[in-house]
Amino acid sequence: MRVLVVEDEADLADAIARGLRREGYAVDVAYDGDEAVEKASVNDYDVVCLDLNLPRLDGIEVVRRIRADDVGQPTRVLMLTARDSTRDRITGLDEGADDYLVKPFDFEELKARVRALLRRDAGRSGAVLRVGDIELDSSRHDARRDGHQLPLTPKEFALLRYFMSRPGQVLSQEDLLEHVWDENADPFTNTVRVTVMTLRRKLADAGDSQPIETVVGRGYRLREQP
């Protein structure tokens, strides 16, 4: 899952990015409105955490441009605002933001809201994802197959979560790089292939079949039925 944090207070933006990365998200940071629009037009973000009060380009304008760019899966926008007047929040929501959080916020709440926004696309209401005999609890960072806990690294966890949010879909290496790795990943390494391989091995160790299959020439798919 790829997240863009847009915040002009560098100390805040970096802390949010650090905290979300630890949750296994691929996080990019933009420090002003122009940079945010530029990054959003290049990368396909799943969630944008957006401060409304930005230098150069106002947050509302950023939402508008992100919405204008939306093709396919919509980008979820979580507004962060230091103004608690209802009018600001209404404007933000009307312009296309999906949720808001008033500063200063509890970081646990930010994480929970990001998870909730990601669930909207998956069409589920609970925090636990289930595909076949695989279970993934984002809030507790816990993945199991057949009741056995999987010893996953944060990147493998993020990769499995992305597969589980799109069960049955063929996902190319580019898709995975785009949504699970941040902009610092080198697209020319085989990091995606290696991580998929280790994830598949760990999944196979915990069960009797391989749930992630290779679709030759196109990518990988998580089977809905084992």
Place this chain on the structure above:
Amino acid sequence: MNPPGWLVDRLPEWARSIRFRYTLLYSGVLFGLAAIVVAAIYLVLLMNLRHEPVSASRGAFCPRYGDCIRLVSLSEFERLVNSRTLKELRNYSFGALGVLFVASLGVGWVVAGRVLRPIGRITAVARDIQATDLSRRIELPGPDDELKQLADTFDAMLARLDAAFAAQRQFTADASHELRNPLAIIRTNVDVALADPRADPDDLRQTLIVVKRAGDRMARLVDDLLALARRQEPTLEHEQVDLGVAVTEASDDFMVPAAARSIVLDRAIAPGVVVTGDRDALKRAVANLLENAVRLAPAGSRIRLATGSEGDRAWIAVADEGPGISPEDQPHVFDRFWRADKARSRADGGTGLGLAIVRQIAESHGGHIRLQSKVGVGSSFVIWLPVTAPGTQADTPTRPHAAHAPTPVPTPVDRARTRPSFGPPPE
């Protein structure tokens, strides 16, 4: 027209109204005047007319038997007629006065009601207006009379109150916004650091540095907010302040920071200019102007600080050599929380309140502040203040005393009657 208190307390509700009292007054005055006029007419007639009833008969004239006419003299007959007329006049006058009294009560009640109706409207609107909804106005229709003027005065007062409340709300919203950002930084950094069980001492130290930075910013902000709030009260100290001494003291603190950026701070302080006011506030105003200049001016440039007086007004001027303020930004620089470049000046530690405080200090001293600026050339801020004792060497500003590097307290050596190399811009 104000009845004594003990009487008012005993009166029923309706009898305590102004309408009732005016009706009584109107009716009473009308009745009294009418009674006086009628009585006067009656008395004049009574005194001037002979009016005894016929007392003696001068015999009788009987043209036919049993059909006699009493004979009286003509004047006696006149008196008889007069007497009867006066009696009739008296009776009708009493009747008319009675009718007039009743009618005047009715008319008075109606007229008083008409006159007082706008006041009822003013009262109703004023009662409706709560502190939260000051947008309503009385908007009394009708000619421009006393009551309309009263209503218009109310409306103007409401408009001022509305503006003041709106400004206060805006200020509170701005202040909370400014305080929430550093709070969010502290909270999020602490949350993220605490959530990581494997954080090493370097990570934690980094978090502490960030938290300290945010804490310092909040402390500065709270200081500035308090300074602004205090200035809003008219509780300024009123002492005689030697402007030259105060400005010199305030600028001494900036010698080292200026030198650190290789900025030259030139001072041209005129001696003996005395103003009435708050010494610390004036020093703070100068310090805020210098702080901006030292922070924003290009390294290696020159900042000029001068004081002087013209007629009954003193001035303090701070001029730098860049970067200048664009014409569209100039009207906003004295607004609270306004920043030319938000991201940069916040990182530099600016609270966005410095110039707002300067303006407030100038205005609370009965003065004002003027700005002249050109992008790429520089800005000059001039504070104008009323002088306390005109004529005390007021018209002899000194030639600029160049104070390169840290040389505290320059002594004004040259007292030639020349203006400093730069002075206040023409107003």
